[in-house]
Structures are given as C-alpha cells and as structure tokens.
C-alpha cells in the first residue's frame with residue numbers, strides 16, 4: 029500500500045518511522061511519502077491560507093495550493109483521498125478495514141479552519157473522497173487524526189501484526205466479539221501485590237476461558253459503552269454463545 033500525506037507539518041509524522049508502521053515500511057508493506065504543502069505555494073512567504081469568504085474567525089486553506097500539490101502528487105493516478113475534518117463521517121474499525129484494502133491512499137491534512145471546500149468537490153469528480161472524523165472533539169489540524177488512521181489501517185495489513193496477534197480478535201472486528209470492548213488482560217506473575225489472576229484463566233479449559241472473556245467484555249461494554257450494548261440483540265448474543 030502506498031500512502032501519500034500532505035501537510036504543512038510533515039515532521040508531525042516522525043512516529044511513522046517507529047514500531048509496527050516503521051517495520052512495515054522497512055519491509056516494503058507500506059510506502060509512506062510525506063509532502064510539505066508549502067512547496068506548492070509560490071509567494072515569498074509560502075502562503076497557504078487566506079481570510080474566509082462571508083467573514084468569521086480564523087483562516088481557510090487556499091484551493092490553488094492544494095490543487096497544485098494534489099495534481100503533482102497523483103499525476104494521472106487515482107488514489108482514495110481521505111480528508112480529516114471535525115465535520116466528517118465517523119472513522120470506525122469498519123472504515124479502517126475498508127481502507128486497508130485500498131492500494132493507494134492520499135491523506136490531506138488541513139489546518140486553520142479547514143481546506144476550501146472546492147478542493148474536495150474538484151477531486152470528488154475523479155477520486156473517491158472521504159471526509160472523516162476520528163471523534164467528537166476538536167483538534168487544531170488533521171495530522172493527529174492521520175496518525176490515528178494510519179495506525180488503525182496499517183495494523184490490519186498482512187504481516188504487520190505478526191503471528192502473535194491477529195486483528196480478527198479486535199473489539200470491533202467482525203465475529204463473536206464484534207461491538208464488544210476488550211475485557212481485562214493478565215500476565216505473570218499469578219499473584220501481584222496480593223492480587224490474584226482469575227482462576228479460570230489458569231484452568232486450561234479453553235471453553236470456560238472464552239466464555240469468561242465474553243462475559244467480562246460484555247460487563248465492561250455495558251459499563252463503558254451502553255450504546256454498543258443496545259446494538260446487540262438477544263439473537264446476536266445467542267449466536268455468540270454458540271460460537272464460544
């Protein structure tokens with residue numbers, strides 16, 4: 029997979045050199061290319077923003093600069109364009125799974141009050157353009173959102189997680205645990221500061237362990253995300269029980 033990321037702060041993406049994503053880049057699983065948007069701003073100050081039409085606070089990113097940058101990066105190609113924005117559709121595990129199957133993604137990181145809307149309209153005539161939000165809070169720009177999305181997508185690519193763990197066990201992955209939060213996890217020692225690991229996890233009885241984990245996941249989901257529990261109906265729970 030090729031990932032192009034356009035930003036006025038490309039140094040923000042240094043974390044993509046380390047850990048899982050860094051190793052995937054070394055192996056060639058991920059081809060990450062960072063671009064400084066200001067390289068396509070031609071005035072002496074490399075200006076990328078201007079005042080908003082209609083008035084209002086802050087500045088808006090200029091369409092000309094974005095247009096030159098995107099044209100230069102994609103040429104005649106057709107990547108899927110992902111634009112983080114507080115007004116986007118939710119970034120979910122399902123969307124991460126979908127994006128992980130794309131051969132080429134172009135992430136456009138806005139700043140200020142966002143990118144002139146005509147940029148998404150222009151490229152929407154030729155590319156799949158997704159305006160996406162990572163959550164109901166306001167960031168100062170798109171870079172942190174792209175870091176989140178690249179990690180969520182990258183860990184789903186073949187070979188990135190290694191054999192020790194499979195993304196299929198994720199909280200939001202399709203299957204028995206879909207829409208349930210992760211339950212508690214434990215490792216050695218069996219007793220730590222007088223706190224014991226639940227006996228069932230030491231029993232070696234895989235069926236009982238699976239059921240305990242499902243029950244704990246349900247308990248935690250009911251406590252922390254009751255909205256997800258409402259999405260579960262009795263038939264789904266019965267189906268899960270049969271899978272365990």
Ligand SMILES: N#Cc1c(-c2ccc3ccn(Cc4cccnc4)c3c2)n[nH]c1N
Pocket residue numbers: 112113114116137138139140141142143160161162163164165166167168169170171173
């Ligand atoms: N994904 C995502 C986001 C963002 C986000 C993403 C890109 C930009 C570009 C500029 N800002 C600042 C800004 C502030 C206020 C209004 N509009 C824009 C961004 C915020 N905020 N919260 C999220 N979940």
